[in-house]
């Protein structure tokens with residue numbers, strides 16, 4: 009096994025009026041270069057887990073047990089819970105980057121795309137000269153399928169899909185080894201969503217990063233994930249490769265989750281892996 013991320017017995021509570029056990033004893037490994045889907049109904053703890061991995065949890069959340077270990081491809085391990093201050097800031101973006109659902113709305117409306125992308129390099133790669141920085145930003149935009157002349161644009165001049173692509177470019181800027189994506193395409197229409205998903209799977213093959221992809225949309229996960237973890241009430245109740253989970257689900261909750269998506273009862277198109285953009289009949293019905 010070649011894990012890039014090992015989550016060991018992780019437990020997280022929200023110390024609100026009543027204590028919520030949002031994540032309970034979760035153990036999970038993310039293999040180098042794989043797409044791991046995390047599925048489960050609203051409130052089961054998916055985002056809490058994502059925020060814990062990226063060390064973005066805020067009070068009243070508290071990690072009550074366990075740890076998250078990052079194993080760099082250079083051969084050293086980092087215990088994420090032990091990182092603080094500058095080390096933590098350097099680690100985030102550099103080794104683990106994230107794209108959240110509302111990410112496209114977090115672009116600064118008064119700054120051009122170029123300035124916002126360049127900022128990542130100014131902060132994390134200060135040794136890069138201005139010309140190299142510009143060139144790198146252009147390359148990044150093209151990587152995610154946006155023309156480099158859009159660097160001059162302001163966010164409002166781009167569509168939602170393009171803005172989300174810019175956020176993905178930003179997340180990939182420092183060539184992270186892990187990408188955490190929490191509902192990254194949920195706010196977009198189905199066609200744009202699919203184009204972006206295909207881009208993510210292509211980039212993962214090209215650049216070799218691993219992805220934790222979080223969504224309540226199980227059909228989508230079945231298409232893009234290598235393995236899928238099903239979460240319920242803070243627990244991982246089933247974890248298997250996508251095909252086995254789909255054809256031979258073991259846990260009653262997984263079975264229920266699968267049967268709650270009518271589109272899964274028909275033939276699923278494997279648009280993402282095959283690269284076919286056309287929607288199949290099942291998709292048309294789902295629309």
Ligand SMILES: Nc1ncnc2c1ncn2[C@@H]1O[C@H](COP(=O)(O)OP(=O)(O)OP(=O)(O)O)[C@@H](O)[C@H]1O
Nearest residue numbers: 022024028030049050051052053054055056057068
């Ligand atoms: N700030 C908070 N204070 C108290 N409880 C919280 C807080 N944030 C989340 N929770 C609770 O923690 C549990 C897990 O929430 P979380 O947002 O991680 O679930 P989720 O699976 O990501 O849901 P969704 O798909 O709706 O985003 C839920 O019961 C939720 O109500």
